[in-house]
Amino acid sequence: MTDTSDMHDHALEIFDDALAVAQSSTEAFDALCDLTQAVVGAKLFTIMTVDMEAGVARRAYTNDPVNYPTSGTKPVEMDSWFEVVHDRHETFVANTLAEIDAVFPDAELIGQLGCGSVVNLPIIEDGQLVATMNILHEEQYYTPARVAVVKEVLTAPAKRAMAFAEPQQRTA
Structure with a gap:
């Protein structure tokens, strides 16, 4: 398969198959992580859920549990990133470590992991931000x-994985 759309279709089929047999939110997000790595690439992949009533975000999934564990919450910060992702439901992109440092306090760790660009894809349900899919790679990686x-390619699968995971996470 040399055609990009054929590669994406094949990766989506693998995702569909994995999601169909997933038994946990981790398995659903593993499938989404694998899909993301296959179609666009990611050194670091996380899912952050958002509880606006409580004003907190929680890392629900990570492919690097040593550096980015799934424990605890952090307060939702009302900043320029929040305006882009939460208020406008737009994808946030930063392609240098300096741009990341302007909005994320963990930029130093991100750089130590060999990452210098990020895409934060909002996951929207019923018009509300419920989570973000966060993918990171080296500087200048996330081209237009x-x-x-x-x-x-990834918006619909991210929504599907989140829809699968939500009931699992409520009982966890």
């Missing part, structure tokens, strides 16, 4: 073409 793939 890759960001387009994130939006076009």
